[in-house]
Amino acid sequence: MSMTRNEAAAALSDIERTTERGQVLRGYRIAGPILMLWGLIWAAGYVAMGLLAPERWGQLWIVLDVVGVVGSLVLSRSAGSARRGEAMAMNWRMVVGMLAGLVFFFGTFTLFQASTVEPYLAFPGLVTGLVYIGMGLWRMPRYLWIGATLMIATMVGYVFFQPLLTFWMAAFGGGGLFLAGLWLRKI
Template sequence: MGISKSEAASALADIESTAGRGRLLKGYQIGGPILMAWGAVWALGYCAMGLLAPDRWGVSWLVLDAIGVAATILLSRRGKREVAAGARAANGWKTAAGAFAILAFVAATYAVFRPTSVEPAIVFPGLVTGLVYAGVGVAFAPRYLWIGAAVSAASLVGWFFFQPWLAFWMAAVGGGGLFVGGLWLRRA
């Protein structure tokens, strides 16, 4: 008794679906600690914004972003063994190009709209980050959609209700939200 073509096709589709789910879960497990690291960077960066004069914010974020990038590189090496070298190189280039495009967009937005107070400069990165994570969630990994929605919503709540404490609000809900989101991804 043999297997029919439709049964074979169904079995292959099930195998591919299971393999895809496994790759998604592995990606969540690798991405979780990276998101947690960036949550810590955000918490420290926004606390610095709440405590330091605005002319010192750039240096604070430069140091913290360098630490975040280094942490991302170190933590992403954990998943290197599971990813083929060609795919890794293609994804590295795409990630760098995407990050550059986002940074260019943020810089252009600040140049065009020139915030007249510090509050828009504080909340805008949270909105952009929420949008980016939501886009990743829609396109590739659904849990990122929820993380992006939470970061955006929390940023707006801070903007409308907690402006006097906006930097500390963003430290708590932006940094804390990314950290908790990372825990959620890691446990997937």
């Protein structure tokens, strides 16, 4: 029995969709532990900000960001890409993306100096949420929900809980990223 041209095209289309879905699920599994790591870093950083003098915050985040970048590289490498070259390309893109993000944050903070500390506390949550929404719209729909939740939680904390914003961001930003990592990892 032979296939018609339309049946062959439909079968190839099904194979392509299945392959793409497999790649998305693999991406979620790799990203889960990295998101959990960053959730812990956010929680630790924001709790420390609530307890330390503002003059120490920059030093704190430099250390935490270095731990996060190194940890992300280790986790992505240990996830075991199909090919060594694929792992190297992913690590390179991750480092460039994280460095660009850091430059963007520091550049924005320098250009638009707020008169109070609260905008500085909320801004990372909004930008991170926006990045995840973009990724969700592009190819990975679960990131859309993660980003939207992070942005909403950030604004709720900023509007209603400013005196406790560092602890709010630790719980709902860091905790939310950690839970999102668990959610992605279980897929």
